[in-house]
Amino acid sequence: MSHFSLKNGVLHAESVALPAIAGQFGTPAYVYSRAALAASLQEFLDVLASHPAGAGSLVCYAVKANSNLAILNLFARMGAGFDIVSGGELRRVLAAGADPQKIVFSGVGKTAAEMKQGLDAGIFCFNIESAPELDRLNEIAGQCGKKAPVSLRVNPNVDPKTHPYISTGLKEAKFGVAYDDAFELYRRAAALPNIEVAGIDCHIGSQLLDPAPFVEALDRILILISRLTAAGIHIHHIDLGGGLGIKYKDDQVQPTVASYLNPLLDKLAGSGLKVVLEPGRRLVGNSGLLLTRVEFLKPGEGKSFAIIDAAMNDLMRPALYEAWHDILPVIPRTGETRAYDVVGPVCESGDFLGLARPLAIEAGDLLAVMSAGAYGMAMSSNYNTRPRAVEVMADGDKIHVIRQRETVEQLYAGEQLLP
Ligand code: LLP
Numbered sequence: 001m002s003h004f005s006l007k008n009g010v011l012h013a014e015s016v017a018l019p020a021i022a023g024q025f026g027t028p029a030y031v032y033s034r035a036a037l038a039a040s041l042q043e044f045l046d047v048l049a050s051h052p053a054g055a056g057s058l059v060c061y062a063v064k065a066n067s068n069l070a071i072l073n074l075f076a077r078m079g080a081g082f083d084i085v086s087g088g089e090l091r092r093v094l095a096a097g098a099d100p101q102k103i104v105f106s107g108v109g110k111t112a113a114e115m116k117q118g119l120d121a122g123i124f125c126f127n128i129e130s131a132p133e134l135d136r137l138n139e140i141a142g143q144c145g146k147k148a149p150v151s152l153r154v155n156p157n158v159d160p161k162t163h164p165y166i167s168t169g170l171k172e173a174k175f176g177v178a179y180d181d182a183f184e185l186y187r188r189a190a191a192l193p194n195i196e197v198a199g200i201d202c203h204i205g206s207q208l209l210d211p212a213p214f215v216e217a218l219d220r221i222l223i224l225i226s227r228l229t230a231a232g233i234h235i236h237h238i239d240l241g242g243g244l245g246i247k248y249k250d251d252q253v254q255p256t257v258a259s260y261l262n263p264l265l266d267k268l269a270g271s272g273l274k275v276v277l278e279p280g281r282r283l284v285g286n287s288g289l290l291l292t293r294v295e296f297l298k299p300g301e302g303k304s305f306a307i308i309d310a311a312m313n314d315l316m317r318p319a320l321y322e323a324w325h326d327i328l329p330v331i332p333r334t335g336e337t338r339a340y341d342v343v344g345p346v347c348e349s350g351d352f353l354g355l356a357r358p359l360a361i362e363a364g365d366l367l368a369v370m371s372a373g374a375y376g377m378a379m380s381s382n383y384n385t386r387p388r389a390v391e392v393m394a395d396g397d398k399i400h401v402i403r404q405r406e407t408v409e410q411l412y413a414g415e416q417l418l419p
Pocket of ligand 1: 203243317
């Protein structure tokens with residue numbers, strides 16, 4: 001069931017009419033559905049709870065997809081942990097009420113200060129991506145008088161068949177430890193005084209609609225785990241990363257969480273390994289939309305443009321990945337459609353949210369850019385000195401502001417004139 005639907009000819013978020021949100025808070029605005037967010041996480045929790053290999057498992061939401069405190073807090077209250085990639089994200093999840101023992105720290109470039117921050121907080125695991133990173137963590141843990149729990153992010157060299165910018169598990173990628181080097185690095189980790197080998201992890205890419213590559217990656221990781229066990233190196237948890245895709249477009253089929261997870265859990269049954277997952281997009285992507293207003297129409301012979309008040313700085317995915325987001329009129333009109341390039345006011349030809357979209361619209365109409373909950377606000381910028389959009393959460397018939405619209409004064413508050 002979609003939590004965004006037409007009621008009496010008007011698009012709603014849960015029971016809140018989008019024009020009411022635009023009237024109260026202005027546009028552009030990110031609008032989320034609390035019920036949609038909760039249902040997405042619950043789908044993971046239910047599948048894990050119904051499989052014997054899911055006992056003791058941990059869903060660590062990948063904060064980078066959408067780091068709003070209200071969303072983090074909602075997931076924390078439901079028992080989720082978090083996958084973080086910076087000291088900033090660590091501060092955020094702690095502020096949102098995260099249990100430190102449910103935090104995994106990913107990323108190829110952790111600084112000494114970030115490692116110390118993670119150690120001080122007592123996080124569950126550091127996902128380590130290279131030999132020098134392991135050495136640095138050993139050194140910092142020594143200085144703190146602690147043993148750092150570690151998992152190596154192994155690169156299984158599997159093709160996730162997704163957009164090259166979001167494929168991470170191929171051997172050409174900057175991510176992870178090469179499969180063939182992982183065994184030796186584990187031996188080294190096991191011998192380091194301030195490191196405790198805890199688990200193993202992999203993340204092969206994002207927006208995967210075919211679950212087969214996940215199985216392929218797991219098979220390779222399981223081979224490595226048996227070699228490690230034979231060498232006396234014990235792995236307690238297996239972190240399968242994130243990457244499960246969502247439906248952005250009508251012709252896409254969104255795999256169920258069960259169809260993705262059950263084959264993986266079947267392979268893990270009886271292994272005694274605790275399962276950790278790092279879903280990002282799947283938990284938030286279809287739980288949010290970007291509400292925007294048409295400023296002007298520029299009909300033309302070759303091309304027609306709908307100039308809207310949202311832009312590439314608000315939602316970068318179309319410009320960066322040529323990503324498709326459905327664009328729906330909030331109050332659909334009858335009458336003839338015209339193919340519009342839906343563009344923002346930013347001075348870049350790449351500033352579009354959709355190209356050649358058949359729409360029956362007039363200036364002043366509201367549009368909803370769909371599936372914008374993941375990597376939307378999180379990747380937004382202030383390019384062209386555009387304050388970032390307000391974020392609101394629909395909750396039944398109520399609406400809550402979860403981040404105020406930025407003011408221009410906030411944007412240059414840290415800047416200074418020369419003497
Ligand atoms: N774990 C690790 C180590 C990751 O690098 C990522 C995403 C995730 C988990 C979560 O992946 P997800 O479940 O969201 O697919 N900005 C791009 C996506 C970049 C993904 C980066 N890593 C986009 O807008 O499509």
